[in-house]
Amino acid sequence: MSALFTLSDLHFAYGPERPVLTGASLTLAPGERLALVGDNGAGKSTLLALMVGLLKPQGGTIAAFGRDRRTEADFAEIRPRAGFVFQDPDDQLFCPTVAEDVAFGPLNLGAGKAEARAVVAETLAMLDLTDFGPRVTHHLSGGEKRLVSLAAVLAMKPEVLLLDEPTNALDARHRARLIEILRGLPQAMVIVSHDAAFLDALATRRLRLEDGRLQAIT
Numbered sequence: 001m002s003a004l005f006t007l008s009d010l011h012f013a014y015g016p017e018r019p020v021l022t023g024a025s026l027t028l029a030p031g032e033r034l035a036l037v038g039d040n041g042a043g044k045s046t047l048l049a050l051m052v053g054l055l056k057p058q059g060g061t062i063a064a065f066g067r068d069r070r071t072e073a074d075f076a077e078i079r080p081r082a083g084f085v086f087q088d089p090d091d092q093l094f095c096p097t098v099a100e101d102v103a104f105g106p107l108n109l110g111a112g113k114a115e116a117r118a119v120v121a122e123t124l125a126m127l128d129l130t131d132f133g134p135r136v137t138h139h140l141s142g143g144e145k146r147l148v149s150l151a152a153v154l155a156m157k158p159e160v161l162l163l164d165e166p167t168n169a170l171d172a173r174h175r176a177r178l179i180e181i182l183r184g185l186p187q188a189m190v191i192v193s194h195d196a197a198f199l200d201a202l203a204t205r206r207l208r209l210e211d212g213r214l215q216a217i218t
């Protein structure tokens with residue numbers, strides 16, 4: 001089967017002084033749970049942002065879901081299909097309540113109110129967050145916000161998940177539950193994490209980002 005994402009020879013720098021990516025290439029195949037590791041500041045979050053067009057590479061190509069992607073319209077089309085769970089949930093959640101945050105994506109994709117309500121209930125239940133719907137998002141703990149940001153992305157039923165440090169701020173119980181949930185999902189995913197045991201439990205393949213390039217870890 002063809003790759004979901006193919007990144008070829010990506011070059012990226014935020015400014016002229018220090019390049020972040022200097023020829024990074026990867027493919028993501030259906031069903032893979034690809035771990036992306038590397039030192040702080042290596043460029044892992046930057047790479048995820050490039051995959052969904054939040055940043056534009058200065059060189060190289062990005063193909064996703066069978067087509068080359070260049071323009072903002074190309075990336076607008078793939079963003080709901082490649083759900084990005086940000087490192088910081090405060091960048092993701094902006095509605096007054098949890099239910100509204102989780103409903104936002106489905107409503108934006110054209111779901112009716114009743115359908116969105118059903119997706120919210122189903123997604124919150126899957127993450128053991130059944131009673132969280134009416135909670136004020138802003139008042140949640142860091143770990144709770146992280147789970148709600150995952151719910152908000154899963155509610156869009158993406159074909160690929162891009163997870164940036166998903167275990168940050170999670171206690172042992174929720175971390176174990178997250179492993180169980182992710183193992184049960186059919187989607188291909190890219191997981192950026194410094195949590196080695198978490199990656200051991202999930203990854204089907206690993207890449208290290210070092211000096212701006214990706215290398216397989218065997």
Ligand SMILES: Nc1ncnc2c1ncn2[C@@H]1O[C@H](COP(=O)(O)OP(=O)(O)OP(=O)(O)O)[C@@H](O)[C@H]1O
Nearest residue numbers: 014015020038039040041042043044045046047087
């Ligand atoms: N908006 C920005 N403007 C300028 N430099 C940035 C910006 N965002 C990130 N950087 C720099 O780019 C480099 C790569 O950052 P990035 O967040 O992608 O690394 P990372 O591998 O995800 O790190 P970590 O493991 O610490 O989360 C870092 O040196 C960072 O300081």
